[in-house]
Amino acid sequence: MDEYLLARGLHIVSAIVLFGTGLGTAYQLFAACRSGDVPGIARVARQVVQADWLFTTPAAVVQPVTGLWLVRLSGYGFTEPWLVMSYLLYGLAGIAWLVVVTLQVDMERVAALAARSSTPLPEVFARHFRLWLRLGWVGFVSLAGVIALMVAKPALW
């Protein structure tokens, strides 16, 4: 099998998993939180945390690895402007995602506790949700920026 095609195929499939799982699970948790159904929120939050371990985490590793492999195979310089900007945006998306993951784990814990004791969600859950939403947008806009750079490969400077 052609090494370049293998690297590029893995890179694009991983990008689909990274962006698609992120979007899908974010919508599921957003919709659950808007429902106010505490046991439902706890269940969806648990599934979102699982999806992050099963899909997003491996894809988040495969993406830069296949990306750097592609740089080597396709003869681009590692410091091409569109690549440097991609590294920076991917780093920003990564930092936002790491905080989002810790928020999701805590949101699941708080919701499960409230569901078990049949009590309303505490204020800390609403605070987590607001920060989770804002960081979610940072992550998505950054990744969308990377995809645009990957496709257009513009001469930025």
Ligand code: HEM
């Ligand atoms: C952060 C490290 C990354 C590096 C070093 C990297 C490197 C590359 C390289 C060198 C190519 C061009 C391959 C070619 O045309 O021969 C490419 C294509 C591509 N990359 Fe990345 N990439 C990275 C991250 C990402 C991320 C985070 C995404 C999306 C979530 C992504 C999505 C794509 C897509 C869709 C293409 C195909 C573009 C096209 O064929 O028009 N990449 N990448």
